[in-house]
Amino acid sequence: MSHVLTVDVGNTMTHIGLFSVEGTGTQAGTVELLGSCALTTRERITADEARIQLNQARSLMPRVEPDGVVLSCVVPTLTSAWRAALGTACDVRALVVGPGIKTGIRMSYDDPAEVGPDRIADAVAARATYGAPVVAIDLGTTTNFEVIDEQGAFAGGIIAPGVALGARALEQAAARLPVIELRAPKRVIGRSTRAAMQSGVVLGEAARIDGLIDAIFSELGYEAPIALTGDGASSLAALLRHSVTVDDTLTLRGLALIWRANVK
Numbered sequence: 001m002s003h004v005l006t007v008d009v010g011n012t013m014t015h016i017g018l019f020s021v022e023g024t025g026t027q028a029g030t031v032e033l034l035g036s037c038a039l040t041t042r043e044r045i046t047a048d049e050a051r052i053q054l055n056q057a058r059s060l061m062p063r064v065e066p067d068g069v070v071l072s073c074v075v076p077t078l079t080s081a082w083r084a085a086l087g088t089a090c091d092v093r094a095l096v097v098g099p100g101i102k103t104g105i106r107m108s109y110d111d112p113a114e115v116g117p118d119r120i121a122d123a124v125a126a127r128a129t130y131g132a133p134v135v136a137i138d139l140g141t142t143t144n145f146e147v148i149d150e151q152g153a154f155a156g157g158i159i160a161p162g163v164a165l166g167a168r169a170l171e172q173a174a175a176r177l178p179v180i181e182l183r184a185p186k187r188v189i190g191r192s193t194r195a196a197m198q199s200g201v202v203l204g205e206a207a208r209i210d211g212l213i214d215a216i217f218s219e220l221g222y223e224a225p226i227a228l229t230g231d232g233a234s235s236l237a238a239l240l241r242h243s244v245t246v247d248d249t250l251t252l253r254g255l256a257l258i259w260r261a262n263v264k
């Protein structure tokens, strides 16, 4: 058994997880989350600051020396600082998810190098957990869909604005629109500015997700189980017409699986 530290630097939040990993390569074997921590992604970070954040994060998790470290970073300007910080956390070099690494999944993207590493992690964990076909939906800065087809290949997906981004866009673009709390209103027909915005943003997100799931199934020609992860996944799941499995640790688990496939 080995231990791996997983770091997912998103555009809004940075999630860190510690896993115990059994088995080797892309074979079955459990990957168990021992602890995790969420930090706000800063616009800029030095390697020293990343190291401080990492040490703070580790102080909230079980005290185990990791055998490996894996990084997914979707903000190119932050990658080198995190890579450097992670290099000091462990004797081995950090595995940075990107072109050239083994995922065990065929990528049907025109240019596979374009796919965000967090999306690859979601796809890997979704396939390992639910089999193929499967659709992973990740609520973050963006709402992104990862579609795994019957053959187990990454068929592509969807990138849509996330709920918070939609709310912020309304508030910033229109002088009379306020900052709203991101929760579902009681009725779809809003009777106040706030209620109308919550309807558009939150119920609109649910309607968009339901509609896109239908469109994906119709384009594929078959249905698939759906895993929903990310910020507010369980509240959003309750608003959906489709039944989905809420899976909060999908992305970090995918990183642990990618580490095992490449290092063990």
Ligand SMILES: Nc1ncnc2c1ncn2[C@@H]1O[C@H](COP(=O)(O)OP(=O)(O)O)[C@@H](O)[C@H]1O
Pocket: 009, 010, 011, 012, 013, 014, 040, 041, 139, 140, 141, 142, 162, 163, 164, 165, 230, 231
């Ligand atoms: N402290 C915070 N500051 C800003 N946004 C936050 C915070 N906590 C949660 N959020 C919400 O989390 C979302 C980003 O979630 P996350 O899944 O971590 O996305 P990403 O991977 O894009 O960073 C934002 O859209 C925002 O609504």
Ligand SMILES: CC(C)(COP(=O)(O)O)[C@@H](O)C(=O)NCCC(=O)O
Pocket: 009, 010, 011, 012, 074, 114, 115, 116, 117, 118, 119, 140, 141, 142, 143, 144, 159
């Ligand atoms: C789609 C994303 C912006 C999601 O980032 P996040 O919401 O996790 O911050 C990221 O995965 C990304 O920059 N991807 C590159 C484009 C692509 O996957 O096609």
Ligand SMILES: [K+]
Pocket: none
């Ligand atoms: K950008």
